[in-house]
Amino acid sequence: MSDNRSMKYAEILSKLIKVETISSRENNDINKFLAFHEVLRETYPKLFATAEVESFDGNLLLKWKGKDSSLKPVLLMNHHDVVEASGEWTHPAFSGAIADGKVWGRGTLDTKGGLAMMFQAAEELIGEGFTPERDTYFVTACTEEIGGEGGDAISLALQERGIEFYMVLDEGGMILYDPIGGADGTFAMIGVGEKGYVDLKFIAKSNGGHASAPGKNTPLVRLGKFMAEAEKAECFDVYMSDTVKEMLSRFSPTMKGVMKTACSNVNAFKPVLKKVMPMISPAGAALLRTTLAFTMSKGSDGTNVIPQEAWVVGNMRFSHHQGKKASVDAITALAKKYDIETVVTDDGIESGITDFKGEAFTFIEKAVNNVFPEYKPVPYIMNAATDSRYFCRVCDNCIRFVPFKIDKQQLDSVHGIDENVDVDTLAPAVDFYKYVIKEV
Numbered sequence: 279m280s281d282n283r284s285m286k287y288a289e290i291l292s293k294l295i296k297v298e299t300i301s302s303r304e305n306n307d308i309n310k311f312l313a314f315h316e317v318l319r320e321t322y323p324k325l326f327a328t329a330e331v332e333s334f335d336g337n338l339l340l341k342w343k344g345k346d347s348s349l350k351p352v353l354l355m356n357h358h359d360v361v362e363a364s365g366e367w368t369h370p371a372f373s374g375a376i377a378d379g380k381v382w383g384r385g386t387l388d389t390k391g392g393l394a395m396m397f398q399a400a401e402e403l404i405g406e407g408f409t410p411e412r413d414t415y416f417v418t419a420c421t422e423e424i425g426g427e428g429g430d431a432i433s434l435a436l437q438e439r440g441i442e443f444y445m446v447l448d449e450g451g452m453i454l455y456d457p458i459g460g461a462d463g464t465f466a467m468i469g470v471g472e473k474g475y476v477d478l479k480f481i482a483k484s485n486g487g488h489a490s491a492p493g494k495n496t497p498l499v500r501l502g503k504f505m506a507e508a509e510k511a512e513c514f515d516v517y518m519s520d521t522v523k524e525m526l527s528r529f530s531p532t533m534k535g536v537m538k539t540a541c542s543n544v545n546a547f548k549p550v551l552k553k554v555m556p557m558i559s560p561a562g563a564a565l566l567r568t569t570l571a572f573t574m575s576k577g578s579d580g581t582n583v584i585p586q587e588a589w590v591v592g593n594m595r596f597s598h599h600q601g602k603k604a605s606v607d608a609i610t611a612l613a614k615k616y617d618i619e620t621v622v623t624d625d626g627i628e629s630g631i632t633d634f635k636g637e638a639f640t641f642i643e644k645a646v647n648n649v650f651p652e653y654k655p656v657p658y659i660m661n662a663a664t665d666s667r668y669f670c671r672v673c674d675n676c677i678r679f680v681p682f683k684i685d686k687q688q689l690d691s692v693h694g695i696d697e698n699v700d701v702d703t704l705a706p707a708v709d710f711y712k713y714v715i716k717e718v
Contacts, residue, residue: 287704292374295383301359308336311420324404337428340416350444351413356393357422360385365695386699389449392680399711429665443673445638448666450678459558463532466646469678471631472660473595477624486586497588504616513608514568517599568596568605629667638675649710681710
C-alpha cells in the first residue's frame with residue numbers, strides 16, 4: 279500500500295502529466311512548454327527562487343550555487359517533451375489518472391516522472407536549509423524527442439562558458455527484472471554510454487514506365503533486395519566490449535545452465551556468446567554491433583506506375599567499436615551493389631563511454647546500494663538516444679539512469695500505449711536524487 283509521501287508525489291506527477299507537451303518537428307510553437315514551466319515554478323517554488331534560471335527557447339537550465347566553486351559541478355537532467363499518444367489507452371494519455379497503484383499518462387516514465395522526482399529532491403533539500411558542496415545544475419529540454427536541439431544549444435553555451443562537469447546524470451536505464459533474457463533477477467541498469475544516431479536515405483532510380491510491362495530490377499525491387507541483405511547485418515562488425523562483458527558477468531549469478539557458465543567466464547566463452555546473444559533477443563544483438571532499421575519509404579504515386587525514383591530511410595545506431603564513418607561506409611558499399619545511392623540526412627553526434635571502474639559510476643553504484651540494496655547495479659550501453667550525448671562535450675562521465683522500478687508492461691509502454699509508473703517507486707526515487715545531490 280502506498281504511503282502518504284508516495285501519494286503526495288503521485289499527485290504532483292499527475293499535475294505535470296495533465297499539461298500536454300508533445301514535441302513536433304512540424305510545429306515549433308513553444309507556448310505549451312512555457313505554460314509547463316509555469317506549472318514547474320508553482321510546484322517547486324523554493325528551487326526556482328534559489329536557482330539561477332535560463333530559458334533556451336523552451337529548454338531550461340537551472341544553476342543551484344554550491345559552497346565551493348572550485349569543485350567541478352554536477353548536472354542532473356530529464357526532459358519534459360513527450361511523444362504523441364495515439365491508440366486506445368486504459369486511462370486517457372493526459373489525464374494523469376491515479377488508479378490501481380499507478381500514475382497513468384504520457385511522460386510518466388519518459389521522462390516527466392524522473393524530472394518531477396529530481397526537482398522534488400532539490401525542493402525538499404532547500405526547504406531543509408541544505409546547500410550543496412558543488413554547484414548543481416539541472417537541465418530539462420523540450421526537444422529531446424525530436425532531435426535534441428535544446429540539449430545541443432545548452433551544452434554549447436556551457437562549453438563556451440568553460441564549464442566542465444564532474445558528472446552528468448540523465449534519463450536511461452531503470453530497475454527491471456531479467457533485462458536481457460535468462461537473468462533471473464532484478465537489476466539497476468545503469469547506462470554508461472549510448473550508441474550513435476544517423477539517419478540515411480537510400481535512393482534507387484530508373485527510367486520509370488508503365489506497370490504493364492515491367493523490366494528487371496526496378497527501383498523498389500532493388501531496394502527490397504538491399505533491405506533483405508542489410509537486415510542480416512553482416513556488413514557490421516561484431517564485438518564484445520568490456521562494458522558488455524562486465525554486464526554479463528554481473529548477470530551470471532542469477533543465470534542457469536550453459537548461459538551461467540558462459541557469462542561467468544566471458545573471455546573464455548566470448549566466441550559462443552557472440553553467436554548466442556543475437557538469438558536471445560534483438561537487444562542482445564544490438565549490444566554487439568551497429569544496427570539499421572528501415573522506417574520510411576516512397577515509390578510512385580500511382581498503382582500502375584513504375585517509379586523513376588524510390589527511396590527508403592534507415593535509422594542507424596552505430597556501435598562505438600565500428601564508429602560512424604566505418605558504419606556508414608559499410609552500408610554505403612552494400613547499397614552500391616544494388617545501384618542505390620546513399621545520402622546522410624541526419625549526421626548525428628558521437629558520444630563517449632563512461633568507465634564503469636571510474637569514480638562517477640562507482641558513486642552511482644553506491645547511491646543505488648544505499649537506496650535500493652536489494653538490486654544489483656549493472657553497467658550497459660544504451661541503444662536509444664538521450665540528450666546527454668551532447669553533454670559529452672562538457673563531461674567525461676555521463677551516466678544514464680532513472681531510479682524507477684518497472685515491469686515489462688511499463689517498459690513496453692514507453693512510446694507505446696498505457697504508459698504508467700508505480701506510485702510506490704516515487705518516494706525511493708526522490709531519496710535517490712537526494713543522496714546524489716547531498717553526497718556527490
